[in-house]
Amino acid sequence: xxxxxxxxxxxxxxxxxxxxxxxxxxxxxxxxxxxxxxxxxxxxxxxxxxxxxxxxxxxxxxxxxxxxxxxxxxxxxxxxxxxxxxxxxxxxxxxxxxxxxxxxxxxxxxxxxxxxxxxxxxxxxxxxxxxxxxxxxxxxxxxxxxxxxxxxxxxxxxxxxxxxxxxxxxxxxxxxxxxxxxxxxxxxxxxxxxxxxxxxxxxxxxxxxxxxxxxxxxxxxxxxxxxxxxxxxxxxxxxxxxxxxxxxxxxxxxxxxxxxxxxxxxxxxxxxxxxxxxxxxxxxxxxxxxxxxxxxxxxxxxxxxxxxxxxxxxxxxxxxxxxxxxxxxxxxxxxxxxxxxxxxxxxxxxxxxxxxxxxxxxxxxxxxxxxxxxxxxxxxxxxxxxxxxxxxxxxxxxxxxxxxxxxxxxxxxxxxxxxxxxxxxxxxxxxxxxxxxxxxxxxxxxxxxxxxxxxxxxx
Amino acid sequence: xxxxxxxxxxxxxxxxxxxxxxxxxxxxxxxxxxxxxxxxxxxxxxxxxxxxxxxxxxxxxxxxxxxxxxxxxxxxxxxxxxxxxxxxxxxxxxxxxxxxxxxxxxxxxxxxxxxxxxxxxxxxxxxxxxxxxxxxxxxxxxxxxxxxxxxxxxxxxxxxxxxxxxxxxxxxxxxxxxxxxxxxxxxxxxxxxxxxxxxxxxxxxxxxxxxxxxxxxxxxxxxxxxxxxxxxxxxxxxxxxxxxxxxxxxxxxxxxxxxxxxxxxxxxxxxxxxxxxxxxxxxxxxxxxxxxxxxxxxxxxxxxxxxxxxxxxxxxxxxxxxxxxxxxxxxxxxxxxxxxxxxxxxxxxxxxxxxxxxxxxxxxxxxxxxxxxxxxxxxxxxxxxxxxxxxxxxxxxxxxxxxxxxxxxxxxxxxxxxxxxxxxxxxxxxxxxxxxxxxxxxxxxxxxxxxxxxxxxxx
Numbered sequence: 001x002x003x004x005x006x007x008x009x010x011x012x013x014x015x016x017x018x019x020x021x022x023x024x025x026x027x028x029x030x031x032x033x034x035x036x037x038x039x040x041x042x043x044x045x046x047x048x049x050x051x052x053x054x055x056x057x058x059x060x061x062x063x064x065x066x067x068x069x070x071x072x073x074x075x076x077x078x079x080x081x082x083x084x085x086x087x088x089x090x091x092x093x094x095x096x097x098x099x100x101x102x103x104x105x106x107x108x109x110x111x112x113x114x115x116x117x118x119x120x121x122x123x124x125x126x127x128x129x130x131x132x133x134x135x136x137x138x139x140x141x142x143x144x145x146x147x148x149x150x151x152x153x154x155x156x157x158x159x160x161x162x163x164x165x166x167x168x169x170x171x172x173x174x175x176x177x178x179x180x181x182x183x184x185x186x187x188x189x190x191x192x193x194x195x196x197x198x199x200x201x202x203x204x205x206x207x208x209x210x211x212x213x214x215x216x217x218x219x220x221x222x223x224x225x226x227x228x229x230x231x232x233x234x235x236x237x238x239x240x241x242x243x244x245x246x247x248x249x250x251x252x253x254x255x256x257x258x259x260x261x262x263x264x265x266x267x268x269x270x271x272x273x274x275x276x277x278x279x280x281x282x283x284x285x286x287x288x289x290x291x292x293x294x295x296x297x298x299x300x301x302x303x304x305x306x307x308x309x310x311x312x313x314x315x316x317x318x319x320x321x322x323x324x325x326x327x328x329x330x331x332x333x334x335x336x337x338x339x340x341x342x343x344x345x346x347x348x349x350x351x352x353x354x355x356x357x358x359x360x361x362x363x364x365x366x367x368x369x370x371x372x373x374x375x376x377x378x379x380x381x382x383x384x385x386x387x388x389x390x391x392x393x394x395x396x397x398x399x400x401x402x403x404x405x406x407x408x409x410x411x412x413x414x415x416x417x418x419x420x421x422x423x424x425x426x427x428x429x430x431x432x433x434x435x436x437x438x439x440x441x442x443x444x445x446x447x448x449x450x451x452x453x454x455x456x457x458x459x
Numbered sequence: 460x461x462x463x464x465x466x467x468x469x470x471x472x473x474x475x476x477x478x479x480x481x482x483x484x485x486x487x488x489x490x491x492x493x494x495x496x497x498x499x500x501x502x503x504x505x506x507x508x509x510x511x512x513x514x515x516x517x518x519x520x521x522x523x524x525x526x527x528x529x530x531x532x533x534x535x536x537x538x539x540x541x542x543x544x545x546x547x548x549x550x551x552x553x554x555x556x557x558x559x560x561x562x563x564x565x566x567x568x569x570x571x572x573x574x575x576x577x578x579x580x581x582x583x584x585x586x587x588x589x590x591x592x593x594x595x596x597x598x599x600x601x602x603x604x605x606x607x608x609x610x611x612x613x614x615x616x617x618x619x620x621x622x623x624x625x626x627x628x629x630x631x632x633x634x635x636x637x638x639x640x641x642x643x644x645x646x647x648x649x650x651x652x653x654x655x656x657x658x659x660x661x662x663x664x665x666x667x668x669x670x671x672x673x674x675x676x677x678x679x680x681x682x683x684x685x686x687x688x689x690x691x692x693x694x695x696x697x698x699x700x701x702x703x704x705x706x707x708x709x710x711x712x713x714x715x716x717x718x719x720x721x722x723x724x725x726x727x728x729x730x731x732x733x734x735x736x737x738x739x740x741x742x743x744x745x746x747x748x749x750x751x752x753x754x755x756x757x758x759x760x761x762x763x764x765x766x767x768x769x770x771x772x773x774x775x776x777x778x779x780x781x782x783x784x785x786x787x788x789x790x791x792x793x794x795x796x797x798x799x800x801x802x803x804x805x806x807x808x809x810x811x812x813x814x815x816x817x818x819x820x821x822x823x824x825x826x827x828x829x830x831x832x833x834x835x836x837x838x839x840x841x842x843x844x845x846x847x848x849x850x851x852x853x854x855x856x857x858x859x860x861x862x863x864x865x866x867x868x869x870x871x872x873x874x875x876x877x878x879x880x881x882x883x884x885x886x887x888x889x890x891x892x893x894x895x896x897x898x899x900x901x902x903x904x905x906x907x908x909x910x911x912x913x914x915x916x917x918x
Contacts, residue, residue: 051689054566062565106521107513107746110883198657199745199883223886227746230510286658287566287686424569424658427682 032309036444039437041077041304042297046353046436048073049280049296050287050428058281058323058330059091059255066280070260070296070320077304079262079318086258087333089323092116094203094284095248099189099218101231102126103242109224111189112285113247114173115205115326118214120187124246125150125216127186131232131241135172138179147184150243151176154229156222159195162358163351163414169193170204177206177217187216187245191225196419199223203283204422205326216247257281257323259330262300264307266315266451272344273315274450274457275405276303276443277331277395279324279350286426290417294431294439295349296320302443312451314344321395324350325422328394335398344457345406345450348393349443351414355435356383356442358411360390364459367406370449374408377445381438386411406457408450410442491768495903498896500536500763501756505812505895507532508739508755509746509887517740517782517789518550518714525739529719529755529779536763538721538777545717546792548782551575553662553743554707558648558677560690561585562701568683570648571744572706573632574664574785577673579646583705584609584675586645590691590700594631597638606643609702610635613688615681618654621817622810622873628652629663636665636676646675646704650684655878658682662742663881664785675706716740716782718789721759723766725774725910731803732774733909733916734864735762736790736854738783738809745885749876753890753898754808755779761902771910773803780854783809784881787853794857803916804865804909807852808902810873814894815901817870818842819849823918826865829908833867836904840897845870865916867909869901 049056049066056066067084074082092115099111127150132138134155138146153176157169172190180188192202201221208214220228231241260280266273278295282288303316321330345363359378361371375385390407392400400407413435420426450457508515508525515525526543533541551574558570586609591597593614597605612635616628631649639647651661660678667673679687690700719739725732737754741747762775780789804822818837820830834844849866851859859866872894879885909916 047689051686051693052564054560054564054686065565101513105511105513106524197884197886197888198659199886200658223884223888226888227510227513227886230506234510425656425682427656427658427686429656429682429685 030309032305032444032448033441035308036302036305036441037437039301039305039440041301042436042440043431043433045073045297045300046289046293046431047428049293050289054287055284056280056282056288057284058257058326059089060093063257063281063322067258067260070280074260074262077300079304080265082262084258084260085333085337086256087329088254089257089327089329091252091255092326093250093252095119095250096246097218098246099220100244101228102244104234104239105231110199110201110221111218112201112203113249114177114203114217114219116207116214117217117247117249119248119250120216120245122248124244125187126242126244129241129243135176138176141183143183146180149185151180151185151188152228153188153190154225156191157193157195157418159415159418161413161415162411163417166193166418173204173206173219175207177215178208178212181208181212181215185215189218189220192219192221194222194418194421194423197222198425200423200425202422203285216245218245218247257329259322259334260320262318264303264312264316266313267311268313271314271454272342273317274345275317275319275343275396275399277319277321277348277393279330279395280320281323281325283325283422285422285424287428288426289428289431290352290420290426291422292350294353294436298349298439298443301440302447305444306447306451309448313454314451316447316451319395324395328397331395332398335402338399339402343399343403343405345408346392346396346400347408348396349410349439350393350395351412352417353431353436353439354413354416355438356381356410357413358384358386360386360388360409360411362390362407362459364456366456370453374446374449378442381442383442404458406459408446410446412439489768491764491903491907492900494767495761495764495900496896498760498764498899500760501895501899502890502892504532504756504759505748505752505890506887508752509748513746514743515739515741515747516743517716517785518548519552522716522740522781526717526719529739533719533721533759536759538763539724541721543717543719544792544796545715546788547713548716548786548788550711550714551785552709552711554578554709555705556677557705558679559703560687561703563698564690569658569660569680570677571660571662572708573636573662573676573678575666575673576676576706576708578707578709579675579704581707583703584646585701585703588700588702594635597635600642602642605639608644609704610639610644610647611687612647612649613684615650616652616654616877618874618877620872620874621870622876625877632663632665632678634666636674637667637671640667640671640674644674648677648679651678651680653681653877653880653882656681657884659882659884661881662744675704677704677706716788718781718793719779721777723762723771723775725772726770727772730773730913731801732776733804734776734778734802734855734858736778736780736807736852738789738854739779740782740784742784742881744881744883746887747885748887748890749811749879749885750881751809753812753895757808757898757902760899761906764903765906765910768907772913773910775906775910778854783854787856790854791857794861797858798861802858802862802864804867805851805855805859806867807855808869808898809852809854810871811876812890812895812898813872813875814897815840815842815869816872817845819845819847819868819870821849821866821918823915825915829912833905833908837901840901842901863917865918867905869905871898
């Protein structure tokens with residue numbers, strides 16, 4: 001079952017004295033890392049998904065078209081056991097979305113509904129705004145301040161290379177609407193969880209606890225939030241600040257989503273597989289180049305380069321997860337479907353296409369030499385070794401938790417990630433080909449090591 | 460009528476030996492240029508217009524609110540003869556705007572209608588796309604290629620510091636729809652006339668010749684145009700490229716617009732005035748910080764600083780023109796209203812708020828020493844002297860043409876201007892305060908010279 005690929009390379013005899021120049025053809029063994037440096041697979045996947053499919057929200061017909069496309073693409077790459085594994089999940093879809101300041105001044109705002117937002121109905125909802133500079137001040141507020149009002153949560157997210165600010169700033173979106181609803185707010189608008197200054201608000205899921213009735217919940221763009229803050233300050237002693245909202249999303253009930261899976265089959269079936277993941281679905285506002293066509297391109301290209309060199313000892317299973325954005329349904333479905341099959345190690349790419357700057361490990365002590373070797377091989381790419389244990393990504397979270405897997409995180413530079421995240425601006429032109437290839441090279445190095453490592457990978 | 464303003468400046472006695480530090484208060488004569496370096500008037504005007512008025516399209520109720528605001532603001536700045544001069548003009552307003560690719564792939568596009576576009580009606584229009592890489596290829600096309608089709612004109616605008624690329628690339632918008640309509644196209648979409656890569660298409664007026672029936676005309680964002688071009692290439696040998704458009708703008712007929720005018724009155728009534736202009740209206744998609752609240756802030760702040768030093772010999776008339784974007788109606792109305800009053804010199808600020816990098820003159824030979832002195836005084840600000848004659852701006856175009864005025868152009872750096880121009884992104888956060896102040900300083904220097912110059916200014 002071992003296959004070898006060879007590239008025919010023409011090497012010109014370079015001599016200023018030889019005329020005519022002689023050319024000879026030699027056979028050079030395929031070298032996965034060298035080929036990864038010239039990779040075209042990753043960009044090809046990103047270009048295809050963004051051009052031929054476009055937005056592909058979990059549970060929609062567009063996501064089904066994306067799965068059909070994915071299967072054809074993975075087949076065309078000579079990967080094995082390419083398959084779709086469907087599941088059902090509750091599906092929320094966007095409707096109209098408009099917003100206006102109506103007092104003390106009158107002007108429109110750029111708004112987008114958060115996933116799981118309630119509808120205002122077709123007649124716009126008007127209300128007085130109650131301002132909270134941060135999520136924490138909303139939490140601390142008395143119900144009497146909030147009841148019957150439209151909550152506005154401010155607090156502009158700041159850039160971090162590692163994306164670590166998302167957790168703290170993101171609470172306004174993740175659970176702010178639930179907090180506001182429990183305090184009796186009639187609706188909530190939040191400043192977008194994003195670092196840009198464009199009029200493209202950032203969507204994303206929010207979640208209401210069981211028993212809490214969802215309220216209309218939207219994010220306004222950073223420039224609109226800046227403007228609203230100025231109006232809050234101007235209206236301290238004047239007329240109340242009033243806004244009008246039209247958000248008409250709908251719940252479609254249970255719809256079909258699915259994972260697409262492919263494999264590079266290992267030569268030693270007794271070794272548990274490595275699972276590598278991205279997510280195929282995107283938010284509906286953009287074509288999802290950064291989030292997460294890139295991840296699918298990177299992991300697939302790397303696995304393909306490893307396979308082309310020689311079949312590895314361990315199986316590499318490639319998971320293009322469905323319905324990640326709207327509740328990590330694909331990752332959970334995978335963990336359930338494969339709960340009886342032991343896995344060894346999990347990796348994920350879901351943070352754009354900019355360069356990898358850090359590697360983190362979570363491996364057993366017995367694999368110290370492996371980790372050291374990987375770190376040494378990544379160092380020439382400018383990648384530093386982190387101090388904290390790897391934690392994985394959303395789509396492999398459930399299988400990691402169920403089986404206690406080894407993890408390696410190739411951390412991408414997130415400096416500009418939250419300029420684009422969940423906005424209409426997440427499009428193909430944002431891909432930097434040089435940085436994308438650095439990702440593919442790093443992934444190829446790591447996969448080549450771990451898929452040919454026969455020792456224990458679970459910590 | 461001469462007034463002098465003095466600033467009280469506290470100068471701390473700086474000595475490491477004196478304890479306690481003594482402070483003494485001295486009276487320093489008002490220096491217009493030094494005050495301009497600390498200017499707050501310009502930003503205050505921009506902040507006010509964008510925060511308290513927002514979008515203010517010519518002919519709409521929002522523009523009337525802007526005029527009311529402008530009059531109060533100019534009065535509060537102790538300017539003279541503050542007044543509104545209304546006129547009537549035909550008014551077109553935006554409706555719904557949506558677009559989709561429907562074959563060979565299916566996905567939405569970000570589109571905005573061009574001013575004077577026809578409506579598709581409430582039922583979206585579908586059609587096959589005929590692709591033109593440039594405006595010139597559309598002009599050269601045979602009617603048989605275009606008739607019954609939806610024209611798509613590509614050709615991405617490139618950045619220039621002086622904005623000179625606008626004329627050539629802009630033809631696709633200015634007259635592309637007219638050309639397409641005359642060849643029988645059912646609609647036209649153009650790549651936005653812009654240099655950014657955001658999903659915010661650039662609007663702007665288009666014009667149809669008398670006798671040509673307007674067609675639905677829209678601009679798609681650069682990322683959407685990129686995508687459509689990729690689809691054109693993919694579909695060369697496959698299914699036709701089809702799009703669906705929903706554009707429902709309306710013509711409201713004659714509506715009221717108006718100019719707002721104020722003056723710094725000169726001490727010598729026999730000297731013809733200097734007219735300085737900006738435009739008060741904006742496009743409807745944004746709050747118009749760059750286009751052109753900035754211009755109104757800059758010219759007004761500079762005139763105010765000149766007045767505070769001492770009343771100049773010549774009157775400086777400040778024109779905040781109405782309805783510029785939609786047909787330069789305010790500038791034309793001004794020229795008509797003041798046709799019998801001789802003017803001396805015209806200047807305009809309508810190219811954002813970034814630094815002035817060049818000064819151009821159109822003055823009589825007799826004013827050579829004046830021009831040399833102005834150029835010398837501007838040089839420390841990094842401003843170079845241009846070789847070509849000044850040409851003025853849109854709002855002063857009609858009065859210049861009617862009276863053959865002298866002109867001085869303070870050319871602003873337009874490198875990022877067409878990232879924002881006519882998009883939803885033209886908002887207050889884009890203002891760079893340091894560059895804005897450099898504009899005010901340069902304008903103050905120039906106005907101080909020309910308003911105190913008693914010689915001939917007309918070439």
